[in-house]
Amino acid sequence: MMTFTKTSEQIEVSSKETKANFLQEVMERLEDGILILTNAGEIVHANASAYHLCCQLSQGSFDSQLIPPIIWKLCQLLLNTHNLYPEKNLILSDEIMLDKSNTLRVRVRLVKLERFITSCLLVTIENQYESLKNAAIAEIRKYDLTPREAEIWRLYRSHNSYKEIAAQLYITINTVKKHMKNIHAKRQAFVAVHQ
Known part of the structure; x- marks a missing residue:
């Protein structure tokens, strides 16, 4: 018998069938x-x-x-x-x-x-779109971006140009550039603190 413990939860895997069902469930959730x-x-x-x-x-x-x-x-x-x-x-x-x-x-x-x-x-x-989206969500939290910066970062990480981002958000390219400058500053500050 194998027992996996995580905090207060305990999962017991007792038979080959249970193991197979467990692995099947994990694979289906990927x-x-x-x-x-x-x-x-x-x-x-x-x-x-x-x-x-x-x-x-x-x-x-x-x-x-x-x-x-x-x-x-x-x-x-x-x-x-x-x-x-x-x-x-x-x-x-x-x-x-x-x-x-x-x-x-x-x-x-x-x-x-x-x-x-x-x-x-x-x-x-x-x-890869879903992977990039998930990475962008993690980075938004990690760099503590504002809601507008988050929108711009998500589009940027999805390979949109500044012009495309501006068109999608109904803002000017200069506004996109300003927000991207702030985002890059926050990223650099994060790296500097965590090195």
């Missing part, structure tokens, strides 16, 4: 998509985020038995490369732009699972 595939491209497991992101890649018509071609090409490249360099533990990565502000980072690696004779493909799909 923001990143997780796909486990056979070398033939059959889905062994996919969490809810993976289905959602694959549906976006397939423009709304995702067949749960077929991997989006852009992901499968990366998987095939890894398999071919692994055949040339079997001793290396390779991870291939690619970025897929869905639109101007939404990019997915796809990573593929081989993993050896006990119940399979050959290695499986572990595919992680990260929605």
Whole structure:
């Protein structure tokens, strides 16, 4: 029996089934998509985020038995490369732009699972827009930005130009520059204090 303790909470993991259910629940709550595939491209497991992101890649018509071609090409490249360099533990990565502000980072690696004779493909799909948004929220708190600075910083971190930020917030470019100057000063002050 294994026991994990965190503050006053105690989680007991007693059987293989309980462990599997626990891991399943953790995987389903991940923001990143997780796909486990056979070398033939059959889905062994996919969490809810993976289905959602694959549906976006397939423009709304995702067949749960077929991997989006852009992901499968990366998987095939890894398999071919692994055949040339079997001793290396390779991870291939690619970025897929869905639109101007939404990019997915796809990573593929081989993993050896006990119940399979050959290695499986572990595919992680990260929605970079969501990752940037979460990073911006953390930075807003970390640097103690005002509400207006927070709006500007969130747009800036989403790769908007000063001109685009000004247009979206109905302010002048000079106002954006002024706020960005304040934000950078707060960032530098934070770094100076925490070094």
